[in-house]
Amino acid sequence: DVQLEESGGGLIQPGGSLRLSCAASGFTVSSNYMSWVRQSPGKGLEWVSVIYSGGSTYYADSVKGRFTISRDKPKNMLHLQMNSLGVEDTAIYYCAGGRDAYNPGAWGYWGQGTLVTVSS
């Protein structure tokens, strides 16, 4: 069974930094196309970033230059380093695994999400 479990969310002041993590089991992070997707409270879904198995990374314009996606191969984990956080970054953050190499943006595996609240 595939399991993805996010951690690292919490309350942070505007301008602060936070690092989210996603631990995977039954699924190899480094061999797959892993994304972060967020959902503001009561709102729709927004793709944040992807890291390809080859290491290429892409970001939404709203987070480019502030967020960095990475992975830890030995620990089979995915990370999202978030800097210069603003209130608009308040959301539930999900890690999600791409279905396959031909459909990297179709996420068949999701974690339960971790809530990030940016507030003073």
Next chain:
Amino acid sequence: DIQMTQSPSTLSASVGDRVTITCRASQTISTWLAWYQQKPGKAPKLLIYKASILESGVPSGFSGSGSGTEFTLTISSLQPEDFATYYCQQYNGYPWTFGQGTKVEFK
């Protein structure tokens, strides 16, 4: 950015109804489209990818069609567990973008 527009935003239906949700892309995305179901407090669940391929384990009552800029998700006979919010999402070009969602509620 590619804009994804779903219609309707809310759909009132009864158990057993045939339900169709439409998703339009602001530019052609071939068939690089996925559909997700989300229930309150839960992560989204992949239903359809590549516009029409049913994800493993998803009931056959769900189907997807379309290409280019017009897509549909059809539920052939609405079941009690199908009342949820549905999202389309394109992965043809960055940034990958979602529709605003369609809430399927009890009539």
